[in-house]
Amino acid sequence: MTTEIDSSIAARLHTAQHILIVSHVRPDGDAIGSLLGLGLALQAAGKTVQMVLNDGLPASFRHLPGSEQVKKEPKPGFDLFITVDCADFRRTGRLFQSFRQPDINIDHHITNERFGVLNLVEPQAVATCAILTDHLPGWGLQISREVAANLATGIVTDTLGFRTSNTTPAALRQAAFLMETGIDLPELYNRALVRRSYAAAKYWGAGLSSLTTLDGIVYGTLRIADRKNAGYGGNDDADLINVISSIEDHQVGMVFVEQPDSVKISWRALQPEIDVAQVARSFGGGGHQAAAGADIPGKLEEIQPRVLAVTREMLKL
Amino acid sequence: MTTEIDSSIAARLHTAQHILIVSHVRPDGDAIGSLLGLGLALQAAGKTVQMVLNDGLPASFRHLPGSEQVKKEPKPGFDLFITVDCADFRRTGRLFQSFRQPDINIDHHITNERFGVLNLVEPQAVATCAILTDHLPGWGLQISREVAANLATGIVTDTLGFRTSNTTPAALRQAAFLMETGIDLPELYNRALVRRSYAAAKYWGAGLSSLTTLDGIVYGTLRIADRKNAGYGGNDDADLINVISSIEDHQVGMVFVEQPDSVKISWRALQPEIDVAQVARSFGGGGHQAAAGADIPGKLEEIQPRVLAVTREMLKL
Numbered sequence: 001m002t003t004e005i006d007s008s009i010a011a012r013l014h015t016a017q018h019i020l021i022v023s024h025v026r027p028d029g030d031a032i033g034s035l036l037g038l039g040l041a042l043q044a045a046g047k048t049v050q051m052v053l054n055d056g057l058p059a060s061f062r063h064l065p066g067s068e069q070v071k072k073e074p075k076p077g078f079d080l081f082i083t084v085d086c087a088d089f090r091r092t093g094r095l096f097q098s099f100r101q102p103d104i105n106i107d108h109h110i111t112n113e114r115f116g117v118l119n120l121v122e123p124q125a126v127a128t129c130a131i132l133t134d135h136l137p138g139w140g141l142q143i144s145r146e147v148a149a150n151l152a153t154g155i156v157t158d159t160l161g162f163r164t165s166n167t168t169p170a171a172l173r174q175a176a177f178l179m180e181t182g183i184d185l186p187e188l189y190n191r192a193l194v195r196r197s198y199a200a201a202k203y204w205g206a207g208l209s210s211l212t213t214l215d216g217i218v219y220g221t222l223r224i225a226d227r228k229n230a231g232y233g234g235n236d237d238a239d240l241i242n243v244i245s246s247i248e249d250h251q252v253g254m255v256f257v258e259q260p261d262s263v264k265i266s267w268r269a270l271q272p273e274i275d276v277a278q279v280a281r282s283f284g285g286g287g288h289q290a291a292a293g294a295d296i297p298g299k300l301e302e303i304q305p306r307v308l309a310v311t312r313e314m315l316k317l
Numbered sequence: 318m319t320t321e322i323d324s325s326i327a328a329r330l331h332t333a334q335h336i337l338i339v340s341h342v343r344p345d346g347d348a349i350g351s352l353l354g355l356g357l358a359l360q361a362a363g364k365t366v367q368m369v370l371n372d373g374l375p376a377s378f379r380h381l382p383g384s385e386q387v388k389k390e391p392k393p394g395f396d397l398f399i400t401v402d403c404a405d406f407r408r409t410g411r412l413f414q415s416f417r418q419p420d421i422n423i424d425h426h427i428t429n430e431r432f433g434v435l436n437l438v439e440p441q442a443v444a445t446c447a448i449l450t451d452h453l454p455g456w457g458l459q460i461s462r463e464v465a466a467n468l469a470t471g472i473v474t475d476t477l478g479f480r481t482s483n484t485t486p487a488a489l490r491q492a493a494f495l496m497e498t499g500i501d502l503p504e505l506y507n508r509a510l511v512r513r514s515y516a517a518a519k520y521w522g523a524g525l526s527s528l529t530t531l532d533g534i535v536y537g538t539l540r541i542a543d544r545k546n547a548g549y550g551g552n553d554d555a556d557l558i559n560v561i562s563s564i565e566d567h568q569v570g571m572v573f574v575e576q577p578d579s580v581k582i583s584w585r586a587l588q589p590e591i592d593v594a595q596v597a598r599s600f601g602g603g604g605h606q607a608a609a610g611a612d613i614p615g616k617l618e619e620i621q622p623r624v625l626a627v628t629r630e631m632l633k634l
Contacts, residue, residue, distance in 0.1 A: 161478050161479065162502075163506045169492075169493035173489065175486075175489050186481060189479070196565065201561070201563075204521075205522055205524070209519070211519045247513060247514070247515050
């Protein structure tokens with residue numbers, strides 16, 4: 001279990017006194033869970049730890065132990081610098097661009113640029129939190145209930161509750177092991193993935209009522225007026241794209257979200273052979289084969305038919 | 318691991334040649350998964366097996382291995398009679414009411430009436446499929462990939478994807494073990510719990526657009542016209558109650574589903590201290606503390622305000 005990289009990391013952790021840990025901008029459950037999980041485990045071992053997110057901590061993760069400690073910027077005077085869940089150093093955010101090379105880079109992305117002095121990169125792990133679940137004991141750090149709550153959150157969110165295609169038996173066993181510290185896994189799962197506001201549910205109502213199907217595309221439209229009627233505070237789709245992605249018998253799922261001067265569009269491939277990233281790129285956007293997006297300046301009425309036509313043409317639907 | 322009851326069951330399974338297995342009416346993923354999982358394992362051991370569901374097999378589970386073998390009624394001439402996932406014998410359906418006592422009763426419901434000659438009842442198990450996952454090897458039966466696909470479906474559906482409060486580390490480890498037979502767990506999970514029709518999604522749109530909040534109650538209304546507009550074939554709520562149950566900051570979630578001569582109502586407790594079963598019973602319905610329902614004759618316009626008033630009063634909202 002304990003390899004050369006483990007020994008090197010353990011040695012650095014044990015000699016350090018003031019440790020800075022950083023994760024990526026627009027932090028998700030795995031970024032936050034790995035930041036807090038590692039941070040709390042190091043604090044329990046007597047270290048002074050700064051946990052920093054360039055964008056701060058989203059309100060939806062404030063139930064996590066240690067979340068009140070997260071700062072938006074670091075104070076000087078740390079002797080060890082760790083990044084978690086960052087595929088490249090730029091993902092830490094603007095604040096850190098002038099910082100020195102991290103001492104330790106812990107991540108599960110296959111695209112990780114190995115930008116640290118020590119790099120623990122395990123692409124077969126479902127989450128950075130899964131890597132920490134496996135390695136913390138080998139570094140002499142304890143997985144307390146508070147640490148486990150954070151690590152479980154990252155595993156649950158990065159697998160969408162154990163249902164993404166990369167879910168492994170190892171991930172299920174890691175979650176079982178974390179549960180045995182006494183955490184309420186279903187509660188953490190519901191808080192991270194399931195619970196939503198009344199306004200968001202009502203906003204979904206508008207989006208799902210607008211559903212249209214066209215040559216293998218199923219799409220919903222969310223207007224500024226829908227957000228206002230529902231009392232929904234964000235300018236996003238409230239994850240409606242995930243509901244649309246679950247609709248059977250279609251090739252592509254899409255959401256159009258009207259903005260004051262543009263339209264934000266999400267594409268999802270609903271069949272394995274579909275590549276939506278190329279369509280998004282043709283509109284100046286980006287993403288992966290299965291999930292992509294773009295923000296196109298202009299009016300919904302003009303943009304929507306044009307984007308639908310290009311999507312059909314490029315994907316030969 | 319192998320106990321006295323295991324030895325007794327193994328002995329009966331090994332001497333039998335023609336085995337009838339039955340599960341409950343309105344079969345869910347655990348009823349179907351345990352019926353097919355046990356049935357296929359016994360067939361692989363050389364037994365002749367009849368797998369029978371009084372209501373037949375729902376279309377949404379036809380992807381499961383062995384599902385094409387499920388019949389709506391048994392042929393005579395079996396020498397062993399097993400029920401799976403039935404808390405009482407009446408749950409097998411009208412067809413079986415005149416049948417002799419089952420030889421083996423395998424179930425995880427705490428209310429199981431132990432109506433079999435041999436009763437393997439484990440209330441701590443998340444699903445009857447979880448019991449079978451643990452016990453099949455001890456009975457000398459193999460968990461092939463086909464058996465595992467069925468057992469995993471029951472574990473996933475009865476835990477709503479590992480997120481119900483009764484989810485255990487054991488259930489996560491059982492799922493990991495089943496995955497190692499080579500099944501595509503995420504695919505089975507998505508088919509059983511996530512995928513929905515275009516019509517159902519559009520019907521949800523109507524229900525979520527109608528959302529109303531009143532003194533801690535959040536409720537949606539689904540009319541006959543909504544089903545027609547969406548092209549939704551069923552007369553149920555298409556599981557909209559599960560979406561409403563995820564809304565935060567409320568005490569009770571409800572759905573009113575208009576029928577030609579009645580209104581079907583579902584209640585869900587959104588906080589642990591709320592008991593909705595008593596409200597449902599006062600309208601001639603039933604259920605559990607956290608989830609209950611009733612079917613009330615009459616018109617929506619008359620019934621809805623009355624039921625809301627009684628719900629507020631009985632729950633002191």
